[in-house]
Amino acid sequence: xxxxxxxxxxxxxxxxxxxxxxxxxxxxxxxxxxxxxxxxxxxxxxxxxxxxxxxxxxxxxxxxxxxxxxxxxxxxxxxxxxxxxxxxxxxxxxxxxxxxxxxxxxxxxxxxxxxxxxxxxxxxxxxxxxxxxxxxxxxxxxxxxxxxxxxxxxxxxxxxxxxxxxxxxxxxxxxxxxxxxxxxxxxxxxxxxxxxxxxxxxxxxxxxxxxxxxxxxxxxxxxxxxxxxxxxxxxxxxxxxxxxxxxxxxxxxxxxxxxxxxxxxxxxxxxxxxxxxxxxxxxxxxxxxxxxxxxxxxxxxxxxxxxxxxxxxxxxxxxxxxxxxxxxxxxxxxxxxxxxxxxxxxxxxxxxxxxxxxxxxxxxxxxxxxxxxxxxxxxxxxxxxxxxxxxxx
Amino acid sequence: xxxxxxxxxxxxxxxxxxxxxxxxxxxxxxxxxxxxxxxxxxxxxxxxxxxxxxxxxxxxxxxxxxxxxxxxxxxxxxxxxxxxxxxxxxxxxxxxxxxxxxxxxxxxxxxxxxxxxxxxxxxxxxxxxxxxxxxxxxxxxxxxxxxxxxxxxxxxxxxxxxxxxxxxxxxxxxxxxxxxxxxxxxxxxxxxxxxxxxxxxxxxxxxxxxxxxxxxxxxxxxxxxxxxxxxxxxxxx
Numbered sequence: 082x083x084x085x086x087x088x089x090x091x092x093x094x095x096x097x098x099x100x101x102x103x104x105x106x107x108x109x110x111x112x113x114x115x116x117x118x119x120x121x122x123x124x125x126x127x128x129x130x131x132x133x134x135x136x137x138x139x140x141x142x143x144x145x146x147x148x149x150x151x152x153x154x155x156x157x158x159x160x161x162x163x164x165x166x167x168x169x170x171x172x173x174x175x176x177x178x179x180x181x182x183x184x185x186x187x188x189x190x191x192x193x194x195x196x197x198x199x200x201x202x203x204x205x206x207x208x209x210x211x212x213x214x215x216x217x218x219x220x221x222x223x224x225x226x227x228x229x230x231x232x233x234x235x236x237x238x239x240x241x242x243x244x245x246x247x248x249x250x251x252x253x254x255x256x257x258x259x260x261x262x263x264x265x266x267x268x269x270x271x272x273x274x275x276x277x278x279x280x281x282x283x284x285x286x287x288x289x290x291x292x293x294x295x296x297x298x299x300x301x302x303x304x305x306x307x308x309x310x311x312x313x314x315x316x317x318x319x320x321x322x323x324x325x326x327x328x329x330x331x332x333x334x335x336x337x338x339x340x341x342x343x344x345x346x347x348x349x350x351x352x353x354x355x356x357x358x359x360x361x362x363x364x365x366x367x368x369x370x371x372x373x374x375x376x377x378x379x380x381x382x383x384x385x386x387x388x389x390x391x392x393x394x395x396x397x398x399x400x401x402x403x404x405x406x407x408x409x410x411x412x413x414x415x416x417x418x419x420x421x422x423x424x425x426x427x428x429x430x431x432x433x434x435x436x437x438x439x440x441x442x443x444x445x446x447x448x449x450x451x452x453x454x455x456x457x458x459x460x461x462x463x464x465x466x467x468x469x470x471x472x473x474x
Numbered sequence: 475x476x477x478x479x480x481x482x483x484x485x486x487x488x489x490x491x492x493x494x495x496x497x498x499x500x501x502x503x504x505x506x507x508x509x510x511x512x513x514x515x516x517x518x519x520x521x522x523x524x525x526x527x528x529x530x531x532x533x534x535x536x537x538x539x540x541x542x543x544x545x546x547x548x549x550x551x552x553x554x555x556x557x558x559x560x561x562x563x564x565x566x567x568x569x570x571x572x573x574x575x576x577x578x579x580x581x582x583x584x585x586x587x588x589x590x591x592x593x594x595x596x597x598x599x600x601x602x603x604x605x606x607x608x609x610x611x612x613x614x615x616x617x618x619x620x621x622x623x624x625x626x627x628x629x630x631x632x633x634x635x636x637x638x639x640x641x642x643x644x645x646x647x648x649x650x651x652x653x654x655x656x657x658x659x660x661x662x663x664x665x666x667x668x669x670x671x672x673x674x675x676x677x678x679x680x681x682x683x684x685x686x687x688x689x690x691x692x693x694x695x696x697x698x699x700x701x702x703x704x705x706x707x708x709x710x711x
Contacts, residue, residue: 095584105553107512107579108616109605109630250518257511263511264632270607271630358554358580359509370556371530373508 088325088334089291089392099398101391104283104446106361110263113270114361118285120137120190125292138296144170144178146297148304148453153422155448158442161449163310164456165301165329169425172455174458175297175325176207180276182293184211187274194218194273198262200227200255200321201383201430202234203458204278209243221245222261224395225256226384233260234462252376255321255386259360279322280390283361287390291327298332301453310451312336319343319433320351320404323393325457330402331440338453340395340402343437345384348377351397351404354388364391378411381429381463411436413470416460428458429466475658476702477502477550477682479520480537481529482690487537492695493685494543496702499678501543502577504686505534505551509595512579514634516683520690533557535571548601548622550577553589561592568598574597575622583616604649606630606641613645623656624649626676628663634683636662643675666708673709682704 095119096102104114104317124130138144146169151162167175178460180197184370187195195212197219199205201304205221212219221238225247228235235245251257280287280294298316305311318326318335325364331342344352354365367375367387377387389404396402407415414428415436427435436456438446446452458469476493480486481678482502490501506521506529513521531551538547549568556564556578568576576598581589583602588601604613607630617624626649629640642659649657659672660680669679685701693701 103585104582105580105585106582107605108582108603109607109627111582111584112606112607112609250515251509251522259510262507264514267512268631297563356557358552358557360511361580366554368554368558372554372556373525374554 089331092284092288096288098392098395101362101364101394102284102287103363104361105358105363106283107267109267110270110466113266114283114285116190120186121285121289124186124189129327134182134185137185139180141171142177142181143169144296144302146170148301148308151423154419159421159440159448160438160442160446161451162438163276163305163313165297165452165453167297167325168425168431168456168459172203172210173461174203174206174207174277174428175294175328176204177210178296178328179278179290179293179324180207180211183274183276184215184217187276188215190274192272192274194269195276196220196222196262196273197276197278198255198258198266199224199379200258200385201340201428202227202231202238203245203383204464205245206234206237206241208276209238209241212243213241220246220265222246222248222258222265224248224258225253226253230466231382231462233400233465236458250292254376255382256374256377263360266398279324280327281322281360281362281364281388281470287362287392290324291331291392294328295331296326297328297455298330301329303330305453312338313451313453315339315341315452317341317343317434317438317447317452319384319430319457320389320393321348321386321430321472322388323390325455327390327392329455334401340396341437342404343433344400344404344406345379345381345433346406346408347379348384348386349406350387350389351393352406359388362391365394368447380412381433384433399407405437407433407436411440413467415439416467425456426460427456429463431457475500475502475678475680476685477504477680478689479504479506479517479524479686480534481506481524481527482520482686485695487541488695489689489698490541491543492699493702496544496699497706498702500546500548502548502550502680502682503538505531505535505549505555507552507555510552512632514632514636514683516687517633520686523690531555531564535567538571538573541572546574547572548575549573553578553581556589561589562595565571565592565596565598569596573598575601577601577625579603583619601625603627604645606645610648610651613648617649617653617655620655623658623677624653625680626657626659627661628659629661631661634662635664638670639671640671646676666704669705670708670711
């Protein structure tokens, strides 16, 4: 494939994807971002590093993850649906791909500690896991609200030897966990890597995380060929910051497939946001008329973020990907639908993508369309929350 | 140079005047932002209070216009506040309100051209920070590009209170290699004795969290005046 023609290409030297991206960070962090960019560029061009990354994903991460034809759901909806099973990866979501890459890079840079932000806890658990594997010290920042609704994940991280810091500033959710991780990073940047969990933040994070996650899309494209299905008509993924979507889109961006990102209605940066600068990037953000960032509200902690990765903002602007919103009220139904029809309990985040497919079957999704959905995570972490919602006291 | 968060109390303009009476050479005015990435708990809390009191960029500029002081006013906020307002409009509005310079801690030099053009068009200075982590060649470029003065971060930390001088001497020395622009030291400067020490290597200090903590704790304007005077006296000794 001709590199120059790639839709999801390497960003320019300022880290721009079209009008979005960049590096809007305090001077104290600029040298660390530059160091990281050059370390990643070298590592990603180093066959040995790439081979180690892939081998850890095979031997530890549970890759390749399978593709499951969703036969009963397909019949029910009049579609031809296939699921990329990231829920079967180690730690229960796609997050493991990124953290394996970033922790290997941490070692390569000679750093001994990682910090991370987490919303639902999936990225925090994945980071704690990958850090334990390499003997790196690990601290995870989590909004106080999220530590309550995802308390089992807090305990999981602690079991894995990580320290979890409850963040009480601002809205006490993911956005504030990112703020706090950035503030911590300023104080310890010489020995600590900030293991950012999504395709967001300052350059090179959006690009690097997409590259680590592109294993999803590359694998899926190959598997769809092996299944003799080929290029699907639609590729669908939920989007908070957008890492699972970026990962699967990367395998199909240069194909004829329509790319669909599904946001939570209360955190729909593409549908309801406007351009702005937050967390080191220029992207689409939920903000008020004065440029103050608004709080996102979603049933799922992982989509509770007022922004979106800059490459998604770019893909939306140039029309290569489409973004739609799903309200909280449709999410539990979609979770039950997939559980009962296919024997797969999806994460609440992932259920947004299922809800969109169910809603648009026969609408935007024509009869018998081939749909590849990224099952980004499993629902075990959400079971207590879902039970509470289904049995009103 | 004391730092105050605009709107953190309805008396904030009176506190600015008191700081001038207490001997401030310039005043740094923080315009609150919802996600202050470079600020520690004290200034975060003050910004949150200010936002809850419906403080906006326009309300701050409006109140600054009522202020009659003869020292330079420097605005400090995060880039999104200006970006959302429109860079040219924001620069023009600040200048009309009597502000002479702006500090945008999340606007890295590489991304700063659009803002510098807008600010330059109305003679509003853009003040750049140099951090202890900044390599010497980059520090030289920052010092040469900074206008009015250069802000030397004394330590690798967000704003707050500290007891020592951190890396201030080294950061200032690096800046001096490339430029004779005045250098002010900030981040963690909270006591007159620190200011006195730091004034031996720099042109001045910026005192933020220690003052803001008093103001949001309910101290009156006379307290602010005497607090600033304690620094003035230490510097003049």
